[in-house]
Amino acid sequence: MDRKIEKKKGLNLAFTKKALPYWLGALLLIFILWLVFRDDSKKLRIDADNISINTVSLGQFNDYIRISGQVAPITTIQISPLEGGVVQEIVTEEGSVIKKGDVILILSNESLDMQILNSEADLAEKENILRNTLIQMEQQKLSVEQEKLQLQMDVRRNKRNYEAQKSLYDDGLISKEDYLKAEEDYYLSDSRLKLVENRAKQDSLYRSVQVIRMQESLENMRQNMLMIRKRKDNLTIKAPIDGELGLLDVVLGQSVSAGAKIGQINNLDSYKIEAQIDEHYIDRVTAGLQATFERQSERYQAQIRKVYPEVRDGKFKADFKFMEQQPENIRSGQTYYLNLQLGQPVEAMLIPRGAFYQKTGGKWIYVVSSDGTKATRRDIRIGRQNPQYYEVIDGLEPGERVITSSYDNFGDSDVLIF
Numbered sequence: 001m002d003r004k005i006e007k008k009k010g011l012n013l014a015f016t017k018k019a020l021p022y023w024l025g026a027l028l029l030i031f032i033l034w035l036v037f038r039d040d041s042k043k044l045r046i047d048a049d050n051i052s053i054n055t056v057s058l059g060q061f062n063d064y065i066r067i068s069g070q071v072a073p074i075t076t077i078q079i080s081p082l083e084g085g086v087v088q089e090i091v092t093e094e095g096s097v098i099k100k101g102d103v104i105l106i107l108s109n110e111s112l113d114m115q116i117l118n119s120e121a122d123l124a125e126k127e128n129i130l131r132n133t134l135i136q137m138e139q140q141k142l143s144v145e146q147e148k149l150q151l152q153m154d155v156r157r158n159k160r161n162y163e164a165q166k167s168l169y170d171d172g173l174i175s176k177e178d179y180l181k182a183e184e185d186y187y188l189s190d191s192r193l194k195l196v197e198n199r200a201k202q203d204s205l206y207r208s209v210q211v212i213r214m215q216e217s218l219e220n221m222r223q224n225m226l227m228i229r230k231r232k233d234n235l236t237i238k239a240p241i242d243g244e245l246g247l248l249d250v251v252l253g254q255s256v257s258a259g260a261k262i263g264q265i266n267n268l269d270s271y272k273i274e275a276q277i278d279e280h281y282i283d284r285v286t287a288g289l290q291a292t293f294e295r296q297s298e299r300y301q302a303q304i305r306k307v308y309p310e311v312r313d314g315k316f317k318a319d320f321k322f323m324e325q326q327p328e329n330i331r332s333g334q335t336y337y338l339n340l341q342l343g344q345p346v347e348a349m350l351i352p353r354g355a356f357y358q359k360t361g362g363k364w365i366y367v368v369s370s371d372g373t374k375a376t377r378r379d380i381r382i383g384r385q386n387p388q389y390y391e392v393i394d395g396l397e398p399g400e401r402v403i404t405s406s407y408d409n410f411g412d413s414d415v416l417i418f
Helices: 010-015 017-037 110-170 176-233 356-360
Strands: 043-045 053-055 057-061 064-073 076-079 085-090 103-108 236-238 243-248 263-266 271-278 290-295 298-312 315-323 335-341 346-352 364-368 374-379 381-385 389-394 401-403 415-417
Touching (some): 076 243
Antiparallel strands (some): 364 374, 381 389
């Protein structure tokens, strides 16, 4: 006898074999919805006491950078000896205040001493030669004068004899031969006298020229000797200006060559500040920009006087001059910390500087939720920066709170749970 099977109704129908496909379909739909709506963000639990949280604010952004610089004299004069030598004595110590003409150090040079002795010997020899030559010329002059006197006397005698013989010849008392002989003797002595007179004149001119040349040569030797003696004076190194002996790089017994830099003198009348600035600002730093600094509770102003174009080790050099007044008791080598103004203040969104920037480069930041239970990573854009604040260009709103401390321990987490 057949048994009648009753149809399942209500809740019992859901557990039949016919309902199994529906169960599978429902589970598949739930899985798809979970995949779509699940939270894939990486989360990390942290201790809120170990982080720094600051508020994004709307305020005035002051465009300046903080740099350090060292005081240096505006004018420095290099000390270089004109003559080489060995350091014999150091008269003035490094760091001393000196006056113009004060002796700094003394050199010795045996070779130069020998040149002076040789020059003096040559001068003495030249003077002796000149004296001997003058004596010889004077003796020659006297000899010519004596010969001239003798010939003048011969001319007078021969003239008297010639006139007497001519008178006798005219009276027919002597022969013509005696008359002609007297005439020839007279004219011969007269010609010899003219010849000696002409030679005396030429000798006088020659002696004058020769004496002038020898005197010029002697004077040149004297000047040469004076110049060598002046070179001797150059072995005593003296201060060319009033100031401070800022550097003296020599020791006793050291051999110093001519023109070598052995020290420098600082002019204490005016100073400058030499600063090294990061090359990131090289296009914005120009002559005329102003800076401020504090010294002993006083505020001072400085201005860039020169920017050096060369970049070394990622930095370039700039010189500042003091405006109005300079600090008291200023010394070379002192370090001042300056606030260099790069532009005018502007209204901007600001966040305080923090260590997060080293990790993110200013491209993203953790923003704290309104309930303060977590912080979510968000992309931002940071513009300029000064020693206190970053300028936020995009990605944040005033009043939002952000984490500004170091992100080194957060890895690549998207959400931080406090």
